[in-house]
Amino acid sequence: MANNDVEVAVVGGGAAGLAAARRLSRANVGCLILEARSRLGGRAWTVPGPSGSALDVGCGWLHSADRNPWVAIAQEQHRTIDKTPPPWRRRSLAYGFPEGGQREFLEAQEKFYERVSDRAQKEPDVSAAALFEPGCRWNQLINAVGTYISGAELENVSTRDFDNFDDTGVNWRIVEGYGATIAGCRGSLPVALGCAVLAIDHSGKRLKIETTQGRITADRVIVTLPSAIIAHVEDLFVPRLPEKTRAAEGLPLGLTNKLFMSLEGADEFEEDSRLFGATDRTATAAYHLRPFGRPQIEAFFGGHLAAELEAAGVNAFFNFAVSELAGVLGDAFAKRVTPICIHRWGADPFSRGSYSYARPGMTDCRTKLAAPVDERLFFAGEACSPHDFSTAHGAWITGVVAAEQLVAARERTRPRVKG
Numbered sequence: 001m002a003n004n005d006v007e008v009a010v011v012g013g014g015a016a017g018l019a020a021a022r023r024l025s026r027a028n029v030g031c032l033i034l035e036a037r038s039r040l041g042g043r044a045w046t047v048p049g050p051s052g053s054a055l056d057v058g059c060g061w062l063h064s065a066d067r068n069p070w071v072a073i074a075q076e077q078h079r080t081i082d083k084t085p086p087p088w089r090r091r092s093l094a095y096g097f098p099e100g101g102q103r104e105f106l107e108a109q110e111k112f113y114e115r116v117s118d119r120a121q122k123e124p125d126v127s128a129a130a131l132f133e134p135g136c137r138w139n140q141l142i143n144a145v146g147t148y149i150s151g152a153e154l155e156n157v158s159t160r161d162f163d164n165f166d167d168t169g170v171n172w173r174i175v176e177g178y179g180a181t182i183a184g185c186r187g188s189l190p191v192a193l194g195c196a197v198l199a200i201d202h203s204g205k206r207l208k209i210e211t212t213q214g215r216i217t218a219d220r221v222i223v224t225l226p227s228a229i230i231a232h233v234e235d236l237f238v239p240r241l242p243e244k245t246r247a248a249e250g251l252p253l254g255l256t257n258k259l260f261m262s263l264e265g266a267d268e269f270e271e272d273s274r275l276f277g278a279t280d281r282t283a284t285a286a287y288h289l290r291p292f293g294r295p296q297i298e299a300f301f302g303g304h305l306a307a308e309l310e311a312a313g314v315n316a317f318f319n320f321a322v323s324e325l326a327g328v329l330g331d332a333f334a335k336r337v338t339p340i341c342i343h344r345w346g347a348d349p350f351s352r353g354s355y356s357y358a359r360p361g362m363t364d365c366r367t368k369l370a371a372p373v374d375e376r377l378f379f380a381g382e383a384c385s386p387h388d389f390s391t392a393h394g395a396w397i398t399g400v401v402a403a404e405q406l407v408a409a410r411e412r413t414r415p416r417v418k419g
């Protein structure tokens with residue numbers, strides 16, 4: 001590697017790493033982004049679809065769009081912002097789910113969220129599933145929606161953390177792709193692609209970073225790796241940082257995957273509409289029909305279901321989706337859909353999951369994971385965000401914060417010249 005001695009190494013070229021590097025660049029602090037993949041964006045990734053469409057196989061929604069910094073960046077890049085309300089803010093299609101049942105479900109879901117909010121700040125912290133109404137017929141579907149939100153069944157998710165998520169309810173999209181927008185904000189930032197970090201040795205005066213492209217020395221490092229990597233890669237830090245490992249273990253990555261399918265005769269369905277594969281079980285997918293008005297279906301799989309389908313192989317997602325859709329829309333519907341693409345985030349060695357949730361009693365792990373070490377190691381990423389976790393804008397905000405912490409530490413330790 002040509003540039004093996006830098007002032008700051010930014011480990012990870014996703015939303016957090018790019019945000020940190022941009023902030024450092026504005027402060028005239030030299031840095032190098034080390035990205036294991038052959039592309040930027042991390043868990044945001046736009047791939048080409050049919051007829052030139054852009055498909056986000058990773059994050060796709062500008063959540064809290066009225067305060068989301070990626071909106072301004074997308075506008076800087078002359079991207080197209082689509083403000084169509086998301087399907088979960090609208091009624092679902094009535095196939096297999098009559099409107100009366102939908103009203104009952106939404107009422108039960110709202111009462112569940114109210115119980116979560118009422119219980120969230122009380123001790124002890126409990127799993128969100130502990131707040132299901134006993135015997136409620138909608139508990140399984142509420143839990144299914146929980147797997148789309150958290151990537152895990154609600155029995156594994158902290159009530160306090162679930163309630164801490166701050167969503168303004170404004171959700172937009174980028175027609176050309178969220179992942180493309182995130183990767184496109186690199187500008188002139190120096191990046192080493194295909195450069196996986198194997199270990200960060202902070203035992204000496206300068207940091208030694210072992211990578212697949214050789215050793216890099218740096219004064220400081222900003223680590224933006226997913227919590228699953230920090231938790232489970234042994235000897236990532238030398239000496240080890242057991243408090244960071246424990247914090248990351250308390251913030252496992254849940255799993256959600258999206259399967260894109262093309263749809264014949266799409267005009268039969270309302271644009272940006274939704275239906276569930278089943279309403280009486282947690283192991284079901286949600287189907288977003290005609291996203292952006294395209295003749296496509298975007299299917300969402302979460303939690304244990306997503307993990308089981310990943311283990312069974314890529315084709316398992318399509319087979320499961322076809323079975324559910326045919327059950328709701330009739331056997332002939334199976335001939336109208338064909339698979340386009342999916343990415344298995346749990347099997348991805350550089351992510352090992354989709355986005356973080358806190359286990360019951362582990363909400364404070366977000367603050368612990370984000371805390372700097374010795375004014376040389378700084379941490380960012382969606383798992384470090386106390387209120388915007390599991391989002392690209394949460395990752396961005398933590399990246400900026402980490403960079404500002406580093407700049408302040410740099411100023412404090414700068415040798416003073418006597419007058």
